[in-house]
Amino acid sequence: MSDYDFVARIQRLVTGLIERSRPKSVGDEPSDKWDIVDGDTYELSLSRSTLRVRSRDGDGTYPFVLDILDDSGRIIESVIEGVREDEPYYGLAELFTSASRNNLGVESKLDEIFSELNISDTPPPKDDPWGKAPF
Numbered sequence: 001m002s003d004y005d006f007v008a009r010i011q012r013l014v015t016g017l018i019e020r021s022r023p024k025s026v027g028d029e030p031s032d033k034w035d036i037v038d039g040d041t042y043e044l045s046l047s048r049s050t051l052r053v054r055s056r057d058g059d060g061t062y063p064f065v066l067d068i069l070d071d072s073g074r075i076i077e078s079v080i081e082g083v084r085e086d087e088p089y090y091g092l093a094e095l096f097t098s099a100s101r102n103n104l105g106v107e108s109k110l111d112e113i114f115s116e117l118n119i120s121d122t123p124p125p126k127d128d129p130w131g132k133a134p135f
Helices: 003-020 092-104 106-117
Strands: 035-038 041-045 051-054 064-069 075-081
Touching: 003 092, 035 051, 051 092, 064 092, 075 092, 092 106
Parallel strands: none
Antiparallel strands: 035 041, 041 051, 051 064, 064 075
16 A cells, blocks of 8 residues: 555544544434543544544644554554645544544534523534624
């Protein structure tokens, strides 16, 4: 497998993990649940593997690391993002944020707040995800 193919596979994995860490729609639970194992380390346990995303320096900012562990808990691969400008982009910062929000239950809490305050939570159209600017 070429380095390019490996990078592309990791990028697809990270994209899929981000999608699975978020609810599909308002009121839904995410497909996967991330656990916090250390101050800035989030872990997703699978049947024979474990994935960890963390801030390397423990400060919640770059560089970020994705560790892939085998069924005995041994790290078999680590990818890092945010050290050099010429390194591949994996999307680890977004994955870290998604794992953190997933662990804290932010989406569920937002659902509760919108409901209690009777505020509409209808998402904007896909062709205008940020809504029309008022200026």
